[in-house]
Amino acid sequence: MKEKIAVLMGGRSLEREVSLRSGRRVCEALTERGYRVVPLDVTADLVPALRSERPDAAYIALHGKYGEDGTIQEVLEFLGIPYTGPGVVASTLAWDKAVSKRLFAENGIPTPAWVTFSTAAFKEMGAATALDLVPDAVGGFPLVVKPAEQGSALGLTRVTEAAELPNALMNALSYGDKAIVERWIDGAELAVSVLDGPDGLRVLPPVEMVALSGLFDFSAMYTPGETEYYVPARLDDAVMAEVVRLAAEVHRLLGCRHVSRVDMVVGADGVPQVLEVNTSPGMTETSLLPMAAAAVGINFQELVELLARAALDGIE
Numbered sequence: 001m002k003e004k005i006a007v008l009m010g011g012r013s014l015e016r017e018v019s020l021r022s023g024r025r026v027c028e029a030l031t032e033r034g035y036r037v038v039p040l041d042v043t044a045d046l047v048p049a050l051r052s053e054r055p056d057a058a059y060i061a062l063h064g065k066y067g068e069d070g071t072i073q074e075v076l077e078f079l080g081i082p083y084t085g086p087g088v089v090a091s092t093l094a095w096d097k098a099v100s101k102r103l104f105a106e107n108g109i110p111t112p113a114w115v116t117f118s119t120a121a122f123k124e125m126g127a128a129t130a131l132d133l134v135p136d137a138v139g140g141f142p143l144v145v146k147p148a149e150q151g152s153a154l155g156l157t158r159v160t161e162a163a164e165l166p167n168a169l170m171n172a173l174s175y176g177d178k179a180i181v182e183r184w185i186d187g188a189e190l191a192v193s194v195l196d197g198p199d200g201l202r203v204l205p206p207v208e209m210v211a212l213s214g215l216f217d218f219s220a221m222y223t224p225g226e227t228e229y230y231v232p233a234r235l236d237d238a239v240m241a242e243v244v245r246l247a248a249e250v251h252r253l254l255g256c257r258h259v260s261r262v263d264m265v266v267g268a269d270g271v272p273q274v275l276e277v278n279t280s281p282g283m284t285e286t287s288l289l290p291m292a293a294a295a296v297g298i299n300f301q302e303l304v305e306l307l308a309r310a311a312l313d314g315i316e
C-alpha cells in the first residue's frame, strides 16, 4: 500500500458543495491509485482527526474562505503535515484580489483598472461621498463590483450605470470587508492552469469559456451544458504566447507551488489582462484544470496523483 493521504473537503465556505464534489472525485482517484485515503470534512473535529490519523500528506480539495486563504495551510504547517498547492503566503496573496491586483500592477502585469473599498472606508471615513469619482477612476461603464475575497463569482455584479453602484457595493460588502470596483473587459475569458512539479513549471493549454447566458456566473461554472469550452482557447499565436508567458509570471510572482489557475480576459485590443489567481482550482466534472490537463494527455487520476506526490515528496 502507498502512503496515507487525508483529503480535506467541504468546510463551511460558500463553496462547500463544490468542494465536496471536488473532494469525492479526488478520493476516488487516489484510492484507484493505491493510496490509503482518509476523507475529512472540515469541522471542529478536524485537528483531532488529523492528529490521530497522522497522514503522510493532506490533499486540499477545499475552495473559498479558510481553504484557500492561508487558514488551513497554517494549521497544516503547525501540525507538520505536508499539503498540496501553494503555501501560506502565496495563498494569502492570491485570495485577496485587492492585494494581488496591486502586485500585478506594480510588476507590469496587465489587470483591469480598479479601485478598492472597505466597509471601514464607508463607515469611518465617508467614502460614500466620493462614489461619483468611481466611474472615471476605472475608465467608465460597464464595470464590475465584486468582493475582494471570494470565489465562484459570488457577490459579483456587472454595473452599467451610476445608480446601480451603491447596491452592487453593498452586495459585495455583505460577503466580506473589502470590495473591488473594476473595469469590465468585453472579450474572451480564459482560465490558464499552471503545474509546478519536479520537472519545473508547465503552463497547460488555456481554456476559453463562453457562457451561453453571457455571464460566467456560479450556475454557468458548475452546470453542465451552460458553458461552451474551447481547449486550447481560440487565440492567435502571438496572443497565445503572451497568455502563457503571463500565467507563468503570475504564478512565480505570487510564489505559488504545485498548481495555480490564472483567470484572464482578452479584450478587443488583444491584450490579456489578469483577473485573479486560484490556488485551489476546482476538480469537479466541469472544472477547468482537469479539462486543461486532459488536453495534454494527463487524465484525472494522473493529475491528482501528480499533486499528491508534490506534497508527499516535499516539492517546494
Ligand SMILES: Nc1ncnc2c1ncn2[C@@H]1O[C@H](COP(=O)(O)OP(=O)(O)O)[C@@H](O)[C@H]1O
Binding pocket: 112, 144, 146, 150, 151, 152, 153, 154, 156, 182, 183, 184, 185, 186, 189, 215, 216, 217, 263, 265, 275, 276
Ligand atoms: N473585469 C472583468 N471583466 C470581464 N469579466 C469579468 C471581470 N471581472 C470578473 N468577470 C467575470 O466574472 C467571473 C468571476 O470573476 P473573478 O474575478 O474570476 O472572481 P472569482 O472567480 O474569484 O469569483 C470571471 O470569470 C469573469 O467571467
Ligand SMILES: [Mg+2]
Binding pocket: 152, 153, 263, 276
Ligand atoms: Mg475566477
